[in-house]
Amino acid sequence: xxxxxxxxxxxxxxxxxxxxxxxxxxxxxxxxxxxxxxxxxxxxxxxxxxxxxxxxxxxxxxxxxxxxxxxxxxxxxxxxxxxxxxxxxxxxxxxxxxxxxxxxxxxxxxxxxxxxxxxxxxxxxxxxxxxxxxxxx
Numbered sequence: 001x002x003x004x005x006x007x008x009x010x011x012x013x014x015x016x017x018x019x020x021x022x023x024x025x026x027x028x029x030x031x032x033x034x035x036x037x038x039x040x041x042x043x044x045x046x047x048x049x050x051x052x053x054x055x056x057x058x059x060x061x062x063x064x065x066x067x068x069x070x071x072x073x074x075x076x077x078x079x080x081x082x083x084x085x086x087x088x089x090x091x092x093x094x095x096x097x098x099x100x101x102x103x104x105x106x107x108x109x110x111x112x113x114x115x116x117x118x119x120x121x122x123x124x125x126x127x128x129x130x131x132x133x134x135x136x137x
Contacts, residue, residue, distance in 0.1 A: 019110050026106040030099045031073055039066040040075055040092070040100050047089040048081075075099055 020034055027037055038056055046052045053063040067090065070076040075096030081087040092100065115123060 015114070019107060019114065022110045023103070023106045027103055030103055031075075032099060032103060033069075035062070036066050036069055037100075037103050039063060040070055040096060041104065043070075043076055043090045043096075044092055047091070048087060049090065052090075070096065 024034065027034060032040065035058070039052055039058075042052050042055050046055045049063045049067055050060060052058070052067075053060045056063070058066075067076060067078075071078065073095075074093055076090050077093055078088040079091050081089045118126070
């Protein structure tokens with residue numbers, strides 16, 4: 001049976017959506033909407049809003065709204081970038097780090113629950129395949 005890339009893409013997107021949906025309540029308890037969580041999770045490795053927009057494939061205007069919300073919730077603060085005083089870096093607060101870590105733990109638990117259906121050997125193979133797909137061509 002032939003499986004094309006579009007089918008695999010769709011299945012992967014559906015899996016991610018199911019996992020996120022299962023965690024919506026836990027994210028809400030932390031005070032996070034789904035896209036706010038993604039921005040919060042990305043802020044440490046991409047500390048500038050434009051970088052976050054690029055990494056998450058979100059419009060810059062949307063990232064601005066999510067950042068504003070996260071600042072208001074006390075999860076992120078803006079700091080002047082000493083290397084370029086025209087720019088603001090985003091820095092996670094202690095509360096933001098805790099919320100991010102708890103949200104990631106909830107996502108990992110739900111993903112692990114689904115991954116338990118897969119044999120250990122298939123998990124190793126899945127990891128190998130994903131790493132290969134992510135490596136530069």
